[in-house]
Amino acid sequence: MAEALPLQPGDPRELGEYEITGRLGVGEHGAVFLGRDRSGRMVAIKLLHLRLSGEPAARARFAAAFTAARKVSGFCTAAILDADVEGDRPYVVSEWVDGPSLLQLVTEEGPRGAGVVERLAVGTAVSLAAIHRAGAVHHDFKPANILLGRDGPRVGDVAVTPALDAVDAAPSGRVADDPSYKAPEQLSGIDIGPAADVFAWAATLLYAVTARPPFGDDSPTEVMQRIMYDQPDMSDLPDSLREIVADALAKDLTARPSAAGLLERLLDESGPLAARLPGSLVTEGRALARSAASPPPVEQPVESPQPAAPAPPSAPAIPPEAFPDAFPPPEPAPEPVAAPSAAPGTPPGPEDALSPMRASVPPASFGRAPLDEPAEITRTDFPLPPRNGSVPAGDEPGDEDLATQAMPAVPPLPEPPAPPEPTDRTEPTPHLIPGMPAPAGDDQRSLTAVLALPPEEEPRRGLGGLLESLPRPGNHLLGVALSLTIGVLVGVLIIALVLLPQWRDDHATQQAGPANAPVDDRPVSAIPEGFSGTWKGTAVNPGRGASFPVEVTFKAGETTARAVYPRSRCTGTLTFTKGTNRQLQMMLAIPKPCSNGTVQVSRQPDGTLQYAWRTRAGTPLGYQGKLTRA
Ligand SMILES: Nc1ncnc2c1ncn2[C@@H]1O[C@H](COP(=O)(O)OP(=O)(O)OP(=O)(O)O)[C@@H](O)[C@H]1O
Numbered sequence: 202m203a204e205a206l207p208l209q210p211g212d213p214r215e216l217g218e219y220e221i222t223g224r225l226g227v228g229e230h231g232a233v234f235l236g237r238d239r240s241g242r243m244v245a246i247k248l249l250h251l252r253l254s255g256e257p258a259a260r261a262r263f264a265a266a267f268t269a270a271r272k273v274s275g276f277c278t279a280a281i282l283d284a285d286v287e288g289d290r291p292y293v294v295s296e297w298v299d300g301p302s303l304l305q306l307v308t309e310e311g312p313r314g315a316g317v318v319e320r321l322a323v324g325t326a327v328s329l330a331a332i333h334r335a336g337a338v339h340h341d342f343k344p345a346n347i348l349l350g351r352d353g354p355r356v357g358d359v360a361v362t363p364a365l366d367a368v369d370a371a372p373s374g375r376v377a378d379d380p381s382y383k384a385p386e387q388l389s390g391i392d393i394g395p396a397a398d399v400f401a402w403a404a405t406l407l408y409a410v411t412a413r414p415p416f417g418d419d420s421p422t423e424v425m426q427r428i429m430y431d432q433p434d435m436s437d438l439p440d441s442l443r444e445i446v447a448d449a450l451a452k453d454l455t456a457r458p459s460a461a462g463l464l465e466r467l468l469d470e471s472g473p474l475a476a477r478l479p480g481s482l483v484t485e486g487r488a489l490a491r492s493a494a495s496p497p498p499v500e501q502p503v504e505s506p507q508p509a510a511p512a513p514p515s516a517p518a519i520p521p522e523a524f525p526d527a528f529p530p531p532e533p534a535p536e537p538v539a540a541p542s543a544a545p546g547t548p549p550g551p552e553d554a555l556s557p558m559r560a561s562v563p564p565a566s567f568g569r570a571p572l573d574e575p576a577e578i579t580r581t582d583f584p585l586p587p588r589n590g591s592v593p594a595g596d597e598p599g600d601e602d603l604a605t606q607a608m609p610a611v612p613p614l615p616e617p618p619a620p621p622e623p624t625d626r627t628e629p630t631p632h633l634i635p636g637m638p639a640p641a642g643d644d645q646r647s648l649t650a651v652l653a654l655p656p657e658e659e660p661r662r663g664l665g666g667l668l669e670s671l672p673r674p675g676n677h678l679l680g681v682a683l684s685l686t687i688g689v690l691v692g693v694l695i696i697a698l699v700l701l702p703q704w705r706d707d708h709a710t711q712q713a714g715p716a717n718a719p720v721d722d723r724p725v726s727a728i729p730e731g732f733s734g735t736w737k738g739t740a741v742n743p744g745r746g747a748s749f750p751v752e753v754t755f756k757a758g759e760t761t762a763r764a765v766y767p768r769s770r771c772t773g774t775l776t777f778t779k780g781t782n783r784q785l786q787m788m789l790a791i792p793k794p795c796s797n798g799t800v801q802v803s804r805q806p807d808g809t810l811q812y813a814w815r816t817r818a819g820t821p822l823g824y825q826g827k828l829t830r831a
Pocket residue numbers: 225226227228229230231232233245279295296297298299300301302341345346348357358822
């Protein structure tokens with residue numbers, strides 16, 4: 202099973218009703234902990250960096266962003282179980298998936314083969330179609346958020362980004378995010394909707410099959426430029442996916458298929474894919490594809506930042522246990538879309554109405570084991586065809602068994618929520634999350650009221666807001682002038698973003714004075730004298746609240762060095778790949794629980810060493826710190 206790291210000083214030991222038992226990792230927006238609910242079930246809890254103290258409206262908008270997402274069942278999705286904004290820092294509880302993320306697996310073991318990527322494509326498209334059908338969006342679909350459980354891929358972090366956007370904490374596509382999997386419209390901040398998830402789906406599949414972000418891994422500015430104008434190389438994709446991935450990467454969002462449309466094409470009766478996939482996955486995918494015929498409840502494209510789609514007024518502000526219609530028990534034969542038989546809020550029956558997966562599959566099927574049971578994540582834990590193996594899943598001996606055992610029974614799809622009713626915008630702010638006291642008489646309509654605040658009450662920010670606030674051009678000349686102005690503003694912004702850090706570096710170097718002039722930049726083929734010795738320091742990620750001591754020992758003239766992470770008790774080898782007298786690029790090979798990656802060490806004018814680690818895949822997940830000679 203996936204290792205959870207020990208808790209660090211300062212980590213919570215409990216959050217609400219959840220006992221915290223370990224650390225699963227740290228992402229851009231918060232730390233993820235392994236926890237246990239009162240029934241003993243393992244859960245993943247994301248404690249966000251965001252602080253909502255004293256902002257009831259922001260709390261409500263944040264909470265509301267999960268309302269629709271909580272109706273998405275755990276089929277191919279790490280279902281949202283709970284979210285809490287009662288305290289200063291909100292947290293989101295989701296199903297724990299026992300397995301590595303796609304990012305981790307590909308970083309450690311390289312690109313995936315055709316059979317795996319096909320199953321990934323369908324499984325994640327099923328999740329996206331279900332998310333969109335529920336009226337939610339993901340907006341941060343990427344390899345780090347695809348969790349590879351024993352029962353197949355599951356999409357995690359559902360609704361977290363829209364929730365953060367709703368309180369303007371992390372507008373989708375902001376420059377600080379890794380842009381690698383963002384759609385063009387997310388970068389421009391205009392018309393962001395479900396189509397952005399489809400673009401990210403395609404980009405993620407390309408990553409799985411190449412082990413490289415599809416638009417490069419150099420500077421964010423260059424990556425964004427390529428996303429806007431270039432087509433990535435698709436030659437590594439299996440034939441079955443190439444055309445559909447190309448369509449999903451259309452720069453024009455209206456030219457992209459919907460998630461349900463992806464499924465329709467992927468699982469076409471005449472195509473080869475369906476025969477190679479687990480029956481339950483095909484059945485679910487086809488049901489979702491057919492359901493596209495009914496009017497989707499998905500939000501209209503919005504400008505970022507923007508609160509997530511308002512939940513239907515009938516949606517109860519209660520935990521998923523109270524959504525039996527959204528999580529009905531499995532039907533023997535799949536129907537396109539089964540209408541719910543019970544009204545929302547009907548109490549669950551004797552069976553576990555939480556999710557058909559949990560109702561029909563014993564915990565053992567998910568590989569859930571006690572935390573202290575030592576087990577490694579290996580590729581064999583993930584029941585997909587082997588790397589680079591073009592053997593179709595269904596051709597492998599026993600694969601069908603695996604599919605039918607591991608994949609959960611197919612749930613009938615929930616009815617799409619009704620469109621929101623007109624609301625009184627002056628109603629008080631609701632609290633819709635367990636643990637948050639709701640004002641008396643509060644109902645879902647007041648939520649809609651919060652979400653539907655007009656621009657004058659809740660001004661739109663970002664480029665979209667700027668565009669809206671500008672006067673409309675009355676003629677062609679005005680239009681040209683407006684475009685030029687915006688172009689110049691965007692240009693100035695980009696120049697500022699690129700040149701400011703450079704200017705700061707130059708400025709710092711000048712301040713250091715001639716005595717501390719930087720060392721030369723001549724290329725070297727081994728570790729230069731200036732790095733020799735043992736260096737110690739602490740690597741930190743300021744935004745993520747994680748830090749750990751690092752110790753590195755270099756010997757001049759050699760091509761390897763030793764890196765020690767004492768707290769995690771890991772010792773690894775840094776291997777020189779290229780460098781100059783001032784800066785070295787090295788590959789880090791290190792056993793778990795530490796992670797392999799690339800390390801850059803740079804001599805600083807003040808005599809220290811800057812140490813920066815990141816994953817091989819070129820994601821922004823990384824740590825850095827200053828090391829001094831021991
Ligand atoms: N539901 C879950 N089950 C199991 N592990 C999880 C779950 N959610 C997250 N993790 C693990 O926690 C770690 C951090 O996840 P997180 O989502 O914060 O990373 P990220 O996607 O890189 O960051 P962010 O989404 O904030 O940009 C990852 O290693 C991930 O595999």
